[in-house]
Amino acid sequence: MYVLAINGSPRKGGNTENMLRKVLAPLDEAGWKTELYQLGGEPMRGCIACMKCWENKNNKCILDTDKLNEVFEKMLRADAVVIGTPTYFADVSTEIKALIDRAGMVGLANGGVLGGKIGAGVVAVRRGGGIHAFDSINHMFQISRMIIPGSTYWNLGYGLHKEEVLNDTEGVANMTNLGENIAWLGKAIKPHMDSFPKVENLVAEG
Numbered sequence: 151m152y153v154l155a156i157n158g159s160p161r162k163g164g165n166t167e168n169m170l171r172k173v174l175a176p177l178d179e180a181g182w183k184t185e186l187y188q189l190g191g192e193p194m195r196g197c198i199a200c201m202k203c204w205e206n207k208n209n210k211c212i213l214d215t216d217k218l219n220e221v222f223e224k225m226l227r228a229d230a231v232v233i234g235t236p237t238y239f240a241d242v243s244t245e246i247k248a249l250i251d252r253a254g255m256v257g258l259a260n261g262g263v264l265g266g267k268i269g270a271g272v273v274a275v276r277r278g279g280g281i282h283a284f285d286s287i288n289h290m291f292q293i294s295r296m297i298i299p300g301s302t303y304w305n306l307g308y309g310l311h312k313e314e315v316l317n318d319t320e321g322v323a324n325m326t327n328l329g330e331n332i333a334w335l336g337k338a339i340k341p342h343m344d345s346f347p348k349v350e351n352l353v354a355e356g
């Protein structure tokens with residue numbers, strides 16, 4: 151079992167990364183292969199709506215000038231994808247928005263190839279707007295037919311400065327619980343992932 155955690159914060163060692171590490175710890179204990187991928191700070195660009203992914207159907211974005219295809223290839227191999235972001239003006243970071251739009255579209259263009267995988271969003275927030283960022287991530291998971299496990303609260307952790315989120319006891323516990331729930335869910339559905347329904351009738355507008 152393989153879980154890919156994507157850190158959308160450009161601030162390495164910051165609150166988002168610390169929360170993702172809390173999610174990964176129980177998965178590591180349960181014997182999963184865990185990977186923390188640093189996407190924040192990379193020069194990611196947005197979708198250019200060329201729709202070439204719908205013509206090429208090769209699990210790739212035609213814009214091969216940044217990390218999107220590398221991340222998407224990892225997403226394809228993962229059983230669970232955890233997307234972490236800081237809250238920026240009540241939404242996800244720019245890097246995560248680029249990932250959502252382009253990985254989401256390439257996935258749909260290729261027959262909803264992310265379907266049946268586990269997806270979880272994790273959000274670092276100082277004060278407000280975290281739920282909106284959380285929703286932005288979950289919208290991509292849901293249209294991609296991914297399975298979203300819950301936790302003991304919505305997956306937010308509170309803090310401004312680096313590592314401050316570790317003082318948010320409830321937020322940290324929520325991350326640990328999320329990791330445990332992903333481990334349980336993954337074990338339960340792994341034997342059935344290959345039989346997840348295929349779809350033929352996806353439309354290009356997403």
Ligand SMILES: Cc1cc2nc3c(=O)[nH]c(=O)nc-3n(C[C@H](O)[C@H](O)[C@H](O)COP(=O)(O)O)c2cc1C
Binds near residue numbers: 159166237277311312
């Ligand atoms: C450009 C920018 C915009 C931000 N917008 C918000 C916001 O809308 N709401 C909020 O509560 N915090 C906001 N913050 C604070 C961060 O979300 C918060 O410090 C978070 O813990 C950072 O996570 P990190 O350490 O992983 O980068 C913003 C920070 C930056 C740099």
